[in-house]
Amino acid sequence: MGSSTMLHLPSGPTGVIAKLHPTVMFNICDSYIRRNDQQERVIGTLLGAVSTDGIVEIRNSYAVPHNESSDQVAVDIDYHRSMFELHQRVNPKEVIIGWYSTSSGVSGSDALIQDFYAREVTNPVHLTIDTMFSDETTSIKAYVSTSLTLGERQLAAQFHEIQLDLRLLEAERIGFDLLKKTMVEKLPSDLEGLEQSIGRLQNMIEVVFRYTDDVVVVSFLTIQLEDICLKQSPWCQR
Structure with missing residues (x-):
């Protein structure tokens, strides 16, 4: 063969x-x-x-x-x-x-x-x-x-x-x-990433603003109540 x-x-x-x-x-x-x-x-x-x-x-x-x-x-x-x-x-x-x-x-x-x-x-x-x-x-x-x-x-x-x-x-x-x-x-691209970061930062700022407004309102109401208490009740002056 x-x-x-x-x-x-x-x-x-x-x-x-x-x-x-x-x-x-x-x-x-x-x-x-x-x-x-x-x-x-x-x-x-x-x-x-x-x-x-x-x-x-x-x-x-x-x-x-x-x-x-x-x-x-x-x-x-x-x-x-x-x-x-x-x-x-x-x-x-x-x-x-x-x-x-x-x-x-x-x-x-x-x-x-x-x-x-x-x-x-x-x-x-x-x-x-x-x-x-x-x-x-x-x-x-x-x-x-x-x-x-x-x-x-x-x-x-x-x-x-x-x-x-x-x-x-x-x-x-x-x-x-x-x-x-x-x-x-x-x-995401650099521009997309920057846009997302700015959006998250804006949301955080809005949360801080709402919290600050709530604190200012509470403080104002507290002062008003104290003034009313001092004017109308002698017990508050003590």
Whole structure:
């Protein structure tokens, strides 16, 4: 028989476990709110550590500017590396462990971004967060990828969902529940924020004016009653 080319399929589900710190989730949601109007989603770098038993701890993150279309994606590599250098100065123990995206799952261009981060770290973790938080159990997912190859040629990256451990303290749980209930598409502009602040200040001034008027009226009535009492009743003069 002649030689044949073998199609190598990836193995079954991985045993990798990822632990997500709640501050990372809040940072990602904040970067999504602050995104440009033309952006549908935000991507960024995940920082953390990998323990000796293979557990990945996701401790920090930062957003990375990017542009993408249906068939291509461009990541600002210089910005990514500059931010990583700054983080290394503050906490040199945190290393690149993968990347995140604000989407409900894996999209077509994710394989290209995964390939970039695979050059930064071995077996990068891909974290997805659905910012609508319609279902707490499915809104946050983590993946790793394996290569689908034909002979020596890599065809694509196949994503496998991994176990994600999100542990919240009671105060963090309250904040997470509030985050799910408070839906904000984007932050107000500087002019809108100034207008809202002036409106709140005006309401506060009106409350103070009403309180001051009430105090003046009460004081005036008290003085009038005292004058009447002094003029008509000798007992008041004592």
